[in-house]
Amino acid sequence: MVTSLVNNREASHLKLHLLSEGVTFTESFLEKFGCDFSLMEKRRAYNNSDDAHLDLQLRVPQEIIIGDVVIAVKHKKDSPWQLEFKESYYLSHYGKPVTLVSFPFRPLLFDQKTPKGIRCDAVANLYGGSSLAFFTPSTCYYFKNGFECKFCSLEPTRDNETTFVHTITPEVASDVFRIALSSDPNIFKQIMLVGGNIPDYNLGFKNNLRITKSLNKTQEHLPASKQLEIHIATMPPRDLELINEFSKLNARLTMNLEVFDDQIFEILCSGKARDYGRENLKRALQYASKTLPDKRVHSILIAGLEPISSTIEGIKTLVSMGVTPIINVFHSDRGSPLENLSQPSYENLLSVALELEKVYQQYELTPYWNGCGRNSLDFEALHGWFS
Numbered sequence: 560m561v562t563s564l565v566n567n568r569e570a571s572h573l574k575l576h577l578l579s580e581g582v583t584f585t586e587s588f589l590e591k592f593g594c595d596f597s598l599m600e601k602r603r604a605y606n607n608s609d610d611a612h613l614d615l616q617l618r619v620p621q622e623i624i625i626g627d628v629v630i631a632v633k634h635k636k637d638s639p640w641q642l643e644f645k646e647s648y649y650l651s652h653y654g655k656p657v658t659l660v661s662f663p664f665r666p667l668l669f670d671q672k673t674p675k676g677i678r679c680d681a682v683a684n685l686y687g688g689s690s691l692a693f694f695t696p697s698t699c700y701y702f703k704n705g706f707e708c709k710f711c712s713l714e715p716t717r718d719n720e721t722t723f724v725h726t727i728t729p730e731v732a733s734d735v736f737r738i739a740l741s742s743d744p745n746i747f748k749q750i751m752l753v754g755g756n757i758p759d760y761n762l763g764f765k766n767n768l769r770i771t772k773s774l775n776k777t778q779e780h781l782p783a784s785k786q787l788e789i790h791i792a793t794m795p796p797r798d799l800e801l802i803n804e805f806s807k808l809n810a811r812l813t814m815n816l817e818v819f820d821d822q823i824f825e826i827l828c829s830g831k832a833r834d835y836g837r838e839n840l841k842r843a844l845q846y847a848s849k850t851l852p853d854k855r856v857h858s859i860l861i862a863g864l865e866p867i868s869s870t871i872e873g874i875k876t877l878v879s880m881g882v883t884p885i886i887n888v889f890h891s892d893r894g895s896p897l898e899n900l901s902q903p904s905y906e907n908l909l910s911v912a913l914e915l916e917k918v919y920q921q922y923e924l925t926p927y928w929n930g931c932g933r934n935s936l937d938f939e940a941l942h943g944w945f946s
């Protein structure tokens with residue numbers, strides 16, 4: 560049993576370990592958490608990074624919170640890390656207590672319905688304890704012909720989970736957001752839009768724009784300091800001028816390179832490479848970074864899918880383009896072609912994290928997920944907690 564909490568610096572290093580090595584649960588933990596309905600349970604909205612040894616019917620957390628650090632929970636049977644409960648929740652390493660931990664609260668929103676009778680939890684999710692997340696559309700056309708990204712488990716996960724609405728309209732998103740503002744005024748700190756792709760890239764982009772505008776309108780009565788920034792992860796449109804509309808919105812945009820190495824991209828993201836094109840993706844990032852103010856254009860690189868030196872080169876190149884890099888740690892998702900690929904080691908993640916820390920501090924970059932990036936390292940890098 561443990562009664563103390565490690566500091567944010569130690570917690571950031573624990574994050575690297577837990578993202579690399581995963582975690583298991585003791586019986587007492589599962590018993591306690593299983594009945595702790597005030598805490599947020601794991602919802603597999605679009606991916607499943609628990610190994611095949613976990614019974615998916617069990618109620619488990621989706622994130623661990625240690626101080627200000629939020630960490631994704633990924634069950635790995637052979638992990639040396641365990642979540643335990645004895646008077647309080649704590650983390651242990653080979654059975655030795657390390658630190659107290661906590662978990663995000665479950666928003667009251669999820670038990671409510673919109674005026675049209677749609678359950679809010681079928682529309683939105685909670686990401687990282689403080690981001691109101693909309694996943695739309697819930698399918699991705701790359702899966703049709705086997706051109707999906709090889710690390711993605713969207714289709715196998717959604718096959719098992721049928722509770723989510725397929726396409727979210729601006730009206731439905733705004734109805735849910737309106738309820739969230741009154742039911743959980745202290746939980747949500749940002750909004751996130753993410754989803755699969757449709758073949759018409761302009762239409763996909765416009766759909767995100769429409770939802771963003773509607774969400775902004777829903778909160779326009781609030782003082783600016785209370786309004787939530789909207790973060791959109793999407794493929795770029797073919798017509799780059801559509802990006803101009805973002806400059807007037809309270810929003811950030813991420814268009815993801817996924818890996819820095821062009822050849823690895825062609826193999827791992829064959830749908831994106833075939834139908835949109837790697838060079839077009841880079842051109843779109845360049846265009847957006849020149850068009851949108853305040854370094855509000857981001858791009859994800861996934862650490863663990865290419866040599867670490869390549870990820871580090873990617874960080875520097877993105878910064879030189881005026882794009883803020885996001886480093887997400889690879890998770891081997893159940894049902895994806897990369898299900899059996901090993902997670903990156905703690906040492907490799909630390910090398911990337913230290914490089915990220917340098918550029919975040921030097922260029923005063925803003926993390927895409929501000930304190931809620933369960934798989935990303937940006938928030939901790941900004942604060943210098945890795946060095």
Ligand code: SF4
Nearest residue numbers: 699701707708711755
């Ligand atoms: S673009 Fe790739 S990662 Fe995104 S939903 Fe489609 S297949 Fe999955």
